[in-house]
Amino acid sequence: MATKRDYYEVLGLSREASEAEIKRSYRKLAREHHPDANPGDPGAEERFKALTEAYEVLSNPQARRAYDTYGHQVPRAGAGSPGGDPFGGFQDIFEAFFGDRSFGSFFGGAGTRAPSRGSDVEVEVDVELREAAFGSERKVEVQVVKECSFCDGVGGVESRSCATCGGEGMVRMVRESLIGQMVSTQTCPTCRGRGSIITVECKNCRGSGRISEVVAREIQVPAGIEDGMRIRVPGEGHAGDNGASSGDMYVKVRVKEDPELMRDGDDLIHRLRINFVEAALGTEAEVPTLEGATGVRVEPGTQPGAALTLRGEGMPRLRRRGRGDLKVVVDVMVPTRLSSEQRELLRRFEAASGEETYNGGADSFFDRLRSIFR
Numbered sequence: 001m002a003t004k005r006d007y008y009e010v011l012g013l014s015r016e017a018s019e020a021e022i023k024r025s026y027r028k029l030a031r032e033h034h035p036d037a038n039p040g041d042p043g044a045e046e047r048f049k050a051l052t053e054a055y056e057v058l059s060n061p062q063a064r065r066a067y068d069t070y071g072h073q074v075p076r077a078g079a080g081s082p083g084g085d086p087f088g089g090f091q092d093i094f095e096a097f098f099g100d101r102s103f104g105s106f107f108g109g110a111g112t113r114a115p116s117r118g119s120d121v122e123v124e125v126d127v128e129l130r131e132a133a134f135g136s137e138r139k140v141e142v143q144v145v146k147e148c149s150f151c152d153g154v155g156g157v158e159s160r161s162c163a164t165c166g167g168e169g170m171v172r173m174v175r176e177s178l179i180g181q182m183v184s185t186q187t188c189p190t191c192r193g194r195g196s197i198i199t200v201e202c203k204n205c206r207g208s209g210r211i212s213e214v215v216a217r218e219i220q221v222p223a224g225i226e227d228g229m230r231i232r233v234p235g236e237g238h239a240g241d242n243g244a245s246s247g248d249m250y251v252k253v254r255v256k257e258d259p260e261l262m263r264d265g266d267d268l269i270h271r272l273r274i275n276f277v278e279a280a281l282g283t284e285a286e287v288p289t290l291e292g293a294t295g296v297r298v299e300p301g302t303q304p305g306a307a308l309t310l311r312g313e314g315m316p317r318l319r320r321r322g323r324g325d326l327k328v329v330v331d332v333m334v335p336t337r338l339s340s341e342q343r344e345l346l347r348r349f350e351a352a353s354g355e356e357t358y359n360g361g362a363d364s365f366f367d368r369l370r371s372i373f374r
Contacts, residue, residue: 011058013058019059033051117246121248125138129255134290139216142214146238147210148204154209161195162197169193171185173185224318230252231251268325270288282298289313303330309326
């Protein structure tokens with residue numbers, strides 16, 4: 001009969017190894033030697049069984065003390081008996097391969113269910129461009145599920161201790177399997193984890209412990225926010241279960257289009273319309289800014305699509321210092337209705353013009369347009 005290997009040797013540990021080191025070593029080795037990870041290796045299953053057996057003993061403080069004293073000759077108690085539980089660490093084994101799932105539910109039970117955090121809610125708010133530029137306060141209303149204030153979320157005004165779980169909210173279930181008895185902790189099916197049975201229901205929430213109501217909150221819209229961004233308000237979402245934290249409220253900001261100013265990131269763009277005579281001779285014009293109108297000088301010979309840049313007149317940079325620019329794009333209007341006299345004057349102007357008259361407009365319209373959006 002082959003001699004059984006020392007459990008510490010199987011896991012590659014010293015006898016002074018901590019619980020964390022035992023768990024870490026097992027998870028690493030178990031993943032490496034799991035039969036599914038070693039197809040075609042006939043020894044993988046035996047190695048995996050040896051690792052699991054060693055971990056079951058060393059991860060249980062009572063079983064480990066007994067093993068350290070008696071070695072492999074330790075008298076092991078049956079599952080569920082006072083001497084110890086040989087599958088005390090099996091839930092950690094399960095989680096190593098299947099993630100953080102409910103151990104009891106995998107074997108058909110309800111499982112241990114932690115209190116569930118409340119769901120998040122989302123609401124939209126519309127703001128003007130200037131409100132988005134300088135920030136503003138807004139009142140928003142949203143319908144959320146809250147704990148009933150009359151019964152503090154219990155669902156009743158009178159209750160008694162649950163006889164099934166003795167007020168604990170959890171019950172232990174023993175199941176027979178191919179490898180012996182499996183003991184799992186599950187949410188009490190009678191009281192659903194509350195530990196008590198309602199005898200007199202709350203009339204306000206009709207025994208649910210929850211009510212739906214519309215709540216109003218003041219939110220601060222930060223300066224420089226962009227369209228579509230969301231503001232998180234912690235703890236203002238739906239209430240959680242069994243005392244768990246509430247979800248969050250997210251306020252989605254919609255920035256309305258401005259009739260005079262178009263946003264391009266941190267910059268603003270304004271379309272300045274002048275006629276072709278003003279473009280040729282130059283002119284003074286007023287353009288809108290976030291703070292009000294300001295004057296600009298259009299130089300003689302300005303071409304269609306030319307941009308005048310006003311530094312620092314754009315949007316404030318979100319969570320940064322400084323502001324973008326205001327780019328004034330010149331839109332030259334060409335006359336569409338001409339009298340006979342006007343046509344004659346233009347013909348005379350054309351006859352008197354030469355190539356040098358238009359030398360200033362060598363750059364293409366598209367080149368000027370590209371420079372605006374860089």
